Amino acid sequence: QVQLVESGGGLVQAGDSLRLSCEVSGGAFSTYLLAWFRQAPGNEREFVGCALRSGGTQYYKDSVKGRFTISRDDAKNTVYLQMSSLKPEDTAVYFCAASTTYYTFNPDAYDYWGQGTQVTVAS
Numbered sequence: 001q002v003q004l005v006e007s008g009g010g011l012v013q014a015g016d017s018l019r020l021s022c023e024v025s026g027g028a029f030s031t032y033l034l035a036w037f038r039q040a041p042g043n044e045r046e047f048v049g050c051a052l053r054s055g056g057t058q059y060y061k062d063s064v065k066g067r068f069t070i071s072r073d074d075a076k077n078t079v080y081l082q083m084s085s086l087k088p089e090d091t092a093v094y095f096c097a098a099s100t101t102y103y104t105f106n107p108d109a110y111d112y113w114g115q116g117t118q119v120t121v122a123s
Helices: none
Strands: 003-007 010-013 018-025 033-039 046-051 058-060 068-073 078-083 092-099 117-122
Touching: 003 092, 018 033, 018 092, 018 117, 033 068, 033 078, 046 068, 046 078, 058 068, 078 092
Parallel strands: 010 117
Antiparallel strands: 003 018, 018 078, 033 046, 033 092, 046 058, 068 078, 092 117
16 A cells, blocks of 8 residues: 655745655655645645656746755655745645656646645745
């Protein structure tokens, strides 16, 4: 059984940085496409970015390019979302997800999800 557990969320001020972690257990970590999504109240879940299989490229939502970075540590079965220059509009519940697909930003194509971690950015 594949499980994803996020951590690292919290309340920060605009302009601050925060790093989210997602530990994946029970699956073949290095073979997964790993992504981060977020969902703000009243909004649909949206793609933030993804990292292709080990050593692969990262893709990001336009509004986070240059501010967010996804990295994966295959030795620790963990994927990270480093967020900097945070803005109030980044406030959301952040989810990590894993897919056996090569590349997709469609949440329906992700097989496994974490429970989410709240990020709140105060102005």
